Amino acid sequence: MNHFLDERKRKMEALQQAIRKKETVHHIREVPDGLFIKCDHCGAALYEKIIEANFSICPQCDFHFRIHAKKRLDLTVDQGSFTAIDDHLVSQNPLGMPGYEDKIKVGQKLTGMKEAFLSGTATIVGMPCAIGILDSGFMMGSMGSVVGEKVTRLIELAIKKRLPLIIFSASGGARMQEGILSLMQMVKTSGALYRLDREGLLFISVMTNPTTGGVAASFASLGDINIAEKSSLIGFAGARVIKQTIRQDLPEGFQTDEFQKAHGQVDLVIHRKAMRKTLHHLLVLHQPKEVRHG
Numbered sequence: 001m002n003h004f005l006d007e008r009k010r011k012m013e014a015l016q017q018a019i020r021k022k023e024t025v026h027h028i029r030e031v032p033d034g035l036f037i038k039c040d041h042c043g044a045a046l047y048e049k050i051i052e053a054n055f056s057i058c059p060q061c062d063f064h065f066r067i068h069a070k071k072r073l074d075l076t077v078d079q080g081s082f083t084a085i086d087d088h089l090v091s092q093n094p095l096g097m098p099g100y101e102d103k104i105k106v107g108q109k110l111t112g113m114k115e116a117f118l119s120g121t122a123t124i125v126g127m128p129c130a131i132g133i134l135d136s137g138f139m140m141g142s143m144g145s146v147v148g149e150k151v152t153r154l155i156e157l158a159i160k161k162r163l164p165l166i167i168f169s170a171s172g173g174a175r176m177q178e179g180i181l182s183l184m185q186m187v188k189t190s191g192a193l194y195r196l197d198r199e200g201l202l203f204i205s206v207m208t209n210p211t212t213g214g215v216a217a218s219f220a221s222l223g224d225i226n227i228a229e230k231s232s233l234i235g236f237a238g239a240r241v242i243k244q245t246i247r248q249d250l251p252e253g254f255q256t257d258e259f260q261k262a263h264g265q266v267d268l269v270i271h272r273k274a275m276r277k278t279l280h281h282l283l284v285l286h287q288p289k290e291v292r293h294g
Helices: 002-020 048-053 069-076 100-111 145-161 180-198 239-246 257-262 272-285
Strands: 036-038 045-047 117-124 127-134 165-171 203-211 225-229 268-270
Touching: 036 048, 045 048, 069 117, 069 127, 069 165, 069 272, 117 145, 117 272, 127 145, 127 272, 145 165, 145 180, 180 203, 203 272, 225 257, 225 272, 257 268, 268 272
Parallel strands: 127 165, 165 203, 203 225, 225 268
Antiparallel strands: 036 045, 117 127
8 A cells, every 4th residue: 555655646746747847748647636635744645535544644644634523523422422502503794794605605515514613512432521613614613703602602501511521623713704703702702611610610622723813812722621633733823924023933843733732832732543532531530529439
């Protein structure tokens, strides 16, 4: 299989070189769209089915590709255990922003979701929890009024049912098509998490690629345990913007998962294949004493 992948990589590189030189290479046939995927990290041309079978992880360099919320749900919770909440909520266009409705429709088509946040209750290896997942395929997982409302309602459900809370973040930040209304969701979700904390309930925040902007600056950074999935970009503003603002070179590996762990932003960096097992262990470890010894 490695020989096959190496051969495909060689041919793809030859084709790309020929295109750059505006030459025609007759012995290389056109590759159908969607059959092979190029790794963003190592550049390898990978057979799509191999990636799918490998948790959407590059078998060459271990880079973690972005995945949709529904696939992450399937990889994380027990089969058939998920019960969705607030699926009926759909974003409006309060500021009359041109083209906003069209972008929402595109996000719905790409993800099969009405909004960028999937939420509900489930079990992970038998352990019950409230779980929410942002989908970067839906307007880059941006947080508008509906996403903020769904996150808040999930937190309130966790309080009501006395459940530990797990949220997977994958977001470019606040949804600027909603202006100040989107920024208000940062306070709203953080306030709800304050109430969760006062109730002594566990919040595990899992930051995936990317977790940035208003999401990173609000609920994603407020976990009792903050986890970064391997290959994740985590930060507030982009590296280029920061560099231009402070007029200084940034440290090597700035905003990567390991950089954030080394500087105390996250507690753990977890491989996708180990995520379900890790979350189960944390849920067991943090059970209320009356449940653990009951």
